[in-house]
Amino acid sequence: MEYKCFYESAIGRIILTSDGENLTGLWFTTSRFSELCEIEKEQFHEELPVFHKTRRWLNAYFKGQNPKIDVPMRLSGSAFCLRVWEILKTIPYGQTITYGDIAKQIAAEQGKAKMSAQAVGYAVGHNPISIIIPCHRVVGAKGNLTGYGGGLDKKIQLLTLENVAMDAFYRPKRGTAL
Template structure:
């Protein structure tokens, strides 16, 4: 059984999902793949300890603090490859970014391969079911493009600015999948 509740954030309504013990999803209203990893109906239940914990974490995050990801019990559903990419996302320091190619190099090393497709990494990043907390917004194109955020480029920019990232080296692409 899965449960859900909402959290009114500065970015709009956020939907959270849980298996009762762990956070299994967190989506910004209008986000691509919203609820895409939960294949059962979710019962509304705002009175769960996990949701209280996540709401407090989000309150701190949106107040400009740097709460640790490790404070939360996360259980995103996905393939082993995607879970490994999401683990790398959790290692990106607050206020910093990495490129899709940088993640691809890390994945290649983990898998004992010479190289890894940045597009495969991009697919895993884009399907991250726990937005904001698993910080997929911290991934940028190697040329400085702010492409590839399922919550939309404007949301990605707001999150990076909240974290104090110097945005002067980045640009919004004129076309792309996440515009």
């Protein structure tokens, strides 16, 4: 059974999903995964311990703190996606990294000369637990703020909350996740 509940953040409503013990999803309800936001009566269960722990983490985060990731999570995806999501967890609070940087890191780990930044973008875009696994900290090579499923406004708000100097970044005139 999949359990769901909502979290009301300062920048929008978030849906949490769980298998009953682990967090399995965290998205803004305005994200491209919004179809997951529909909750049937038997799925709504906000009293799960994992939801309490996640809400505590989110409360601290939205107060501008850098809470330790101590929420139990179960991630489902390809080996490549799982590796990208592990790298996302290592991006320090208040800092950014490019899709290309992640691609170079994975290429080096695999002994390859190159890795596709677009493949990394796919994995980042399919991160099931946003914010806690900080996909909002990934930017384009030239400062392009693109690729956030919750929308660019949310990405900008999250980076601003973390005191990232936004003058090095720009909003694309067209592209993904506008």
